[in-house]
Amino acid sequence: MLHQTTTAQPIVDDRRQTDTMTDTEPSSPPTQQNIRPRESESSSPPPSAALSEPPGAGYIDGDRAQTTVADTPTEETAAMTATAVLAITAEAVADEKAITDAAVVGEKAAAAANVEVTETAAAADEKPASTAVPLKNIEINVNNKTEVIIGVTPQMQINVNRENKIISKKLQKMEKDKLIAEHEKMWLTTKEASAVSAEDVLSRLRVNFRSGLSWKECEFRRQITGYNEFSVHQGDPLWKKYIEQFRNPLILLLLASAVVSVFMRQFDDAFSITTAIIIVVTVAFIQEYRSEKSLEALTKLVPPTCRCLREEQLESMYARSLVPGDIVYLSTGDRVPADIRLFEATDLAIDESSFTGETEPSMKTTELVLSPKGHTSMKNIAFMGTLVRCGNGKGIVVNTGEKSEFGELFKLMQNEEAPKTPLQNSMDILGTQLSVYSFFIIGLIMILGWIQGRPILDMFTIGVSLAVAAIPEGLPIVVTVTLALGVMRMANRKAIVKKLPTVETLGCVNVICSDKTGTITNNEMTVTTIITSEGYYADVSGTGYNDQGEVHLLKSFSSEQAKQSIYNLLEIGVICNNATINGETLQGQPTEGALLAVAMKNRMYGVNEKYLKLQEYPFSSEQKLMAVKCVNKYDDVKEEIYFVKGALEKVLKQCTKYSNGNDKISLSAKKEQEISTEAYEIGRKGLRVIALAKGESLQDLVYLGLVGICDPPKPFVRESIEQLYNYGVKVKLVTGDAQETAVAIGSMIGLDMIHGQTLSGTQIDNMSDHQLKAMVNNVSVFYRVTPRHKLTIIKALQANGNVVGMTGDGVNDSVALKKADIGIAMGKNGTDVCKEASDMILVDDDFQTIVAAIEEGKGIFFNIRNFVKFQLSTSIAALSLIALATIFRIPNPLNAMQILWINIIMDGPPAQRYIIYLFIYLLIS
Ligand SMILES: Nc1ncnc2c1ncn2[C@@H]1O[C@H](COP(=O)(O)OP(=O)(O)OP(=O)(O)O)[C@@H](O)[C@H]1O
Ligand SMILES: [Ca+2]
Helix, strand or coil, X not given: CCCCCCCCCCCCCCCCCCCCCCCCCCCCCCCCCCCCCCCCCXXXXXXXXXXXXXXXXXXXXXXXXXXXCCCCCCHHHHHHHHHHHHHHCCCCCCCHHHHHHHHHXXXXXXXXXXXXXXXXXXXXXXXXXXXXXXXXXXEEEECCEEEEEEEECHHHHHHHHHHHHHXXXXXXXXXXXXXXXXXXXXXXXXHHHHHCCHXXXXXXXXXXXXXCECHHHHHHHHHHHCCXXXXXXXXXXXXXXXXXXXXXXXXXXXXXHHHHHHHCCCHHHHHHHHHHHHHHHHHHHHHHHHHHHHHHHHHCCCCCEEEEEECCEEEEEEHHHCCCCCEEEEECCCECCCEEEEEEEEEEEEECHHHHCCCCCEECCCCCCCCCCHHHHCCCEECCCCEEEEEEEEEEEEECHHHCHHHHHHHHHHHCCCCCCHHHHHHHHHHHHHHHHHHHHHHHHHHHHHHCCCCHHHHHHHHHHXXXXXXXXXXXXHHHHHHHHHXXXXXXXXXXXXXXXXXXXHCCCCEEEECHHHHHECCCXXXXXXXXXCCCEEEECCCCCCCCCCEEECCCCCHHHHHHHHHHHHHHHHHCCCCEEECCEEECCHHHHHHHHHHHHCCCCCCHHHEEEEEEECCCCCCCEEEEEEEXXXXXXXXXXXXXXXXXXXXXXXXXXXXXXXXXXXXXXXXXXXHHHXXXXXXXXXXXXXXXXXXEXXXXXXXXXXXXXXXXXXXXXXXXXXXXXHXXXXXXXXXXXCHHHHHHHHHHCCCCCCCCEEEEHHHHHCCCHHHHHHHHCCEEEEECCCHHHHHHHXXXXXXXXXXXXXXXXXXXXXXXXXXXXXXXXXXXXXXHHHHHHCCEEECCCCCHHHHHHHHHHHHHHHHHHHHHHHHHHHHHHHHHHHHXXXXXXXXXXXXXXXXHHHHHHCCCHHHHHHHHHHHHHHHHC
């Protein structure tokens, strides 16, 4: 029988033996007890088998082998038995009990499911003695060890293969059920996770926070939990929706008239009316179905992503693939992808307004909450769907999809009907008004006809047909379909509209406020210039987040000293930093990535290891400054040092000295002026300026120098702005960057810098609303603004009657994006926060797409207007034709069927294609 190791062992003999074996038993040559090739009666393996098997592999006599199960199965025996079962089925079908016993006992048994059967040619001399059928050797791979069964007839082999398959399937299934049961025991609710320590959650969900789950394990867990998403609940079946369409009172009346026609023996009328009704209903049904489908598709256009640790690699992946136990990293601007129990939180503030209604972001901690009451008290949980306003953190996914707290909310939300767009509303009103008028006129016609003594049934069917034709009950649907189709067309042009009304607004935008970094520029930052506080000046070559490039010192007086100064300066940039570069991909903020890259180019490695980070003051667009408090690990006197980087004026405010070689010199007004001029000169080239300083206290820093970071405008922005201008849309730049940088970029992209003014955040602060409103139209560049200012600017523009679009990518844009008539977010590099706040998303961050979207928006608006006009004119034509004919006692120029046909044809451009299909179909059948 088979055995587990690669050394030859005593093997269970055929029918008699039920012995158990261990791996440690010494190897012995095949004996009588061992299974040997029967036909050749030789104790040595046949040549071919010897060639194809690893040394010491066992042999099985396929003919004689039998199922044997140890009475008291141990792990080994179980494994053996399982294996035996697999092998021996050549003759005997294994009994169920054996399999079950074997499987339940040990892991090895389960591993036996790993069976591969390979056929090898039997030795030439191995001719079967008793049978004419050629024999074969088959190799069975069990637990990665090869076993050979010799002398198997083809039929036996088929049996072996078949049985092996069945057994391995059974074993796999049992193994899986067991695992599923185990996994289900380890899940915990979000509330439970909040009430225990992070370590407990980690161990309960069996994950190491340093390495994360394995891909295989994730795959398995996902089979249990499903994808991290909400299944939109299935509506009525299609046939029911189709029948629904008949529930329209007018259609019912028409049907009634068809029935009456049958009784009156006017079969051709009855037939044509019925056909027409079916077509009307089908067209309406298809339209509604299509609009539903396209609306559904909309929600799937921008799949959220997240950063997750798997097999020690930090991966950026779709949030839908998360499972409980995944380790997720959160940073400013992220949308929380699942319910997460935090085990690390640095100044982590999360906006839970969508969830709790609380407008103030909630500060998160990692400590356990003893008895959590309500969502607000669970300070150690980041809830799915909420947004990281600032700081960063790490946590473990505890619940996903519908199991998350947000899932509960989602279920409630599903029951709410989606609000109608203003356009849909006005169409509804128009529809009702038209219905009232039409009914009135139709009533008149019918009474008149009746008085004139026309056949009552004719008058009735004509009246009802007129009602069907003239009452635009399909109008709202057509509007929705047109909007939805437009939205899909925009999606093809890489602009995703989140809500239908946006399309209406797009047609009338006349001002676009655009932030600079990430919208106008690529937000791919490269340090190109360095100026130290001593005045050493260096150029940096190379682009991208890598070490390809060099730092060239220009004005060097003493080159060693200069190198040291540059080193000290760049060191701050590395330590006061949260980004990482893996290969060439950057995780984190581009500005920080640029600082890491320049240090790499200066061949500075392992700088971080020298210091231990004690505290961080994260960067925010309000402060425009970031600081970390550290100690030098190798210093005996563990002195605290602050490393600071940020906008020059903010950093200089905290500095009292500047560094000059090994000395620190007090900052004079003159020196400050000098530094500002240097910054101005760098900024004038369109570079972003970051100042770097360090010191023992945050109020008493030593200034070390500046870096200039290049981030040029994207291609074709200039052309797009020109095109927008031609459409009557003005573009304004609103940026957190310095004046000279903003102005430089502004002129690069063709903003009117001659007539347009510039305005800073501070200036806005010193203005009344009224003053701002008076001048805001003429400003083309706003600089050094905070998120609050961005909002004020939008409001002031709106107060002047503008329809304002706002584009942005960062957290600092989100409030303004929400306030703007249309918020436009960058889809690729934009933060989740800003995508959430926006109405439209540019998939590939291309500014040109805005132009395309506005074109589409205008087109759709135009289409709908035309359609309404068309519908109205045909209704009026039909009504007046019949009314006049009745008044003047002329025979009716159109019969009921003809009216209906006209109605079908005019029922909207999207429908026409289907009508043609239907006609063709009717013709064929
Ligand atoms: N990670 C950072 N650490 C420290 N300071 C920074 C950092 N990033 C940017 N700054 C400073 O803050 C200023 C602008 O920041 P802010 O976030 O308000 O604007 P932005 O979003 O980068 O630009 P825009 O509003 O045009 O998109 C920069 O000019 C720079 O001096
Ligand atoms: Ca930005």
